[in-house]
Amino acid sequence: MRALVIYESMFGNTKAIAEAIRDGLATRAAATVINVNQLGMDDGREADVMVVGGPTHVHGMTRATTREEAAKWADDASKHLTLEPEAPGRGIRDWSDDPLTIVSPLFAAFATRADMPVLLSGNAAAQIDRALRHRGSRRVADAENFLVTKDNRLEDDELIRARAWGEALGAQASELLAHADRGADEG
Ligand SMILES: Cc1cc2nc3c(=O)[nH]c(=O)nc-3n(C[C@H](O)[C@H](O)[C@H](O)COP(=O)(O)O)c2cc1C
Numbered sequence: 526m527r528a529l530v531i532y533e534s535m536f537g538n539t540k541a542i543a544e545a546i547r548d549g550l551a552t553r554a555a556a557t558v559i560n561v562n563q564l565g566m567d568d569g570r571e572a573d574v575m576v577v578g579g580p581t582h583v584h585g586m587t588r589a590t591t592r593e594e595a596a597k598w599a600d601d602a603s604k605h606l607t608l609e610p611e612a613p614g615r616g617i618r619d620w621s622d623d624p625l626t627i628v629s630p631l632f633a634a635f636a637t638r639a640d641m642p643v644l645l646s647g648n649a650a651a652q653i654d655r656a657l658r659h660r661g662s663r664r665v666a667d668a669e670n671f672l673v674t675k676d677n678r679l680e681d682d683e684l685i686r687a688r689a690w691g692e693a694l695g696a697q698a699s700e701l702l703a704h705a706d707r708g709a710d711e712g
Pocket of ligand 1: 533534535536537538539540579580581582583584585591592594595598637638639640645646647673677
């Protein structure tokens with residue numbers, strides 16, 4: 526099984542989560558992680574499962590305007606934030622809207638968001654989930670959120686949770702693929 530984790534990240538938190546998910550998946554699959562801005566046209570072609578995530582901005586997936594706002598936050602020395610070198614460019618919304626985007630047969634979605642009730646924070650993970658289902662991919666597991674503090678740092682133990690989530694995803698995806706293979710053999 527081949528798994529590809531695709532992420533966007535302004536300040537590095539979603540990147541760290543994506544890498545921890547990759548580590549968990551790697552216990553079950555050949556797993557790689559890549560920023561959405563580094564993804565080549567053919568990179569997704571071989572993947573059995575894509576795990577796709579980004580930060581929550583203004584209650585949903587990022588847009589060019591919110592990414593510009595994030596860059597301004599990083600320019601403000603008092604916030605102690607560093608803009609990811611790979612941040613400039615497109616986001617997951619642009620990637621999933623692109624008709625040329627290749628999606629794998631299976632997927633799972635995740636996001637990072639502020640540690641507050643979801644009614645207040647919004648839910649980019651649910652939007653990513655919906656976008657991939659609309660592209661015809663099958664969901665392996667419910668969309669998951671990983672939390673940051675009001676200062677945009679990951680809450681304690683979120684990396685551990687992300688790794689465990691990746692491992693569980695790997696197990697679930699393997700089972701679905703084995704089931705599909707058995708079905709094909711029997712048919
Ligand atoms: C312009 C902007 C808007 C944001 N809006 C929200 C929001 O509506 N809800 C929320 O939970 N977090 C919001 N956040 C916080 C981000 O979710 C947080 O910065 C992100 O998860 C950090 O991930 P990153 O380091 O990968 O960019 C916003 C951040 C920025 C920069």
